Amino acid sequence: MNIELAENYGFCFGVKRAIKIAEENQNAATYGPLIHNSKEIARLEKDFNVGLTDNYKIFKAGDKAIVRTHGIQKHELEDLEKKGVNVVDATCPYVTKPQEIAQEMSEKGYSVVIFGDDEHPEIKGVKSYATKGALVVTSPEELEGVKLHEKIALIAQTTRKVEDYMKVANYLIPRYKEVRVFNTICNATFENQDAVRKLSKKADVMLIIGGKNSSNTKQLFKISQENCQDSYHIEDEKDLDFSWFDNKNLCGISAGASTPDWIIQNVIDNIKSKNS
Structure with a gap:
């Protein structure tokens, strides 16, 4: 089994920037998921004590609130600032x-x-x-x-x-x-979509790695399916079904803009270990 990564995949500029901001603001909380990848959000909470809330009204004066990459509604931002909340804006440019x-x-x-x-x-x-x-x-x-x-x-x-x-x-x-x-x-979307289109035309099986609620990952999966019938959207190595690779020669891999490299590598390592 040969494995080939798309020419462009994974973390985009906006996500890399947001992760860096979160890591630099320990003991804070994001309003809504910082990015659409539950595994990376869990890592930020475990290693940097960056929590998560879906209710912006719980923030009090002096609290540190990180605005997610997708942004928030204008009135919510204004309410936070009026209350004296320390707003750290990680909205993607x-x-x-x-x-x-x-x-x-x-x-x-x-x-x-x-x-x-x-x-x-x-x-x-x-x-x-x-x-x-x-x-x-x-x-x-x-x-x-x-x-x-x-x-x-x-x-x-x-x-x-x-x-x-x-x-x-x-x-x-x-x-x-x-x-x-x-x-x-955004440019990263163009590049990732073009790359998955190119790879899916020659691969026998395609894996698109990313959160199930990630819009850009779902778009990559849709494009992949148009060219490769055996395309699968997975969140991590636990979703792998090794029967997918029976009688297949080339496995193409791409990943959404919110998918960290460590998850992609775990998927590759698991495929290699089963085919070694």
């Missing part, structure tokens, strides 16, 4: 940018359309910065029959597929006088 765009374009009178998952924390945060509201869609079909202003600002969730984003843009452009399309999909 690639997420901060669409927040700024949503606010600026909304204030200028544009209808803000966001391509992404309405329930994802990143999109909840971005939407909250649109002062006059925003419409979140996952496909062009969701725009049918919707009344918008003549001027549209289109923003994408940072981890979405560019091909799907363009379908929404191509729907809006001929129907409105002005459509401003902002490329808010």
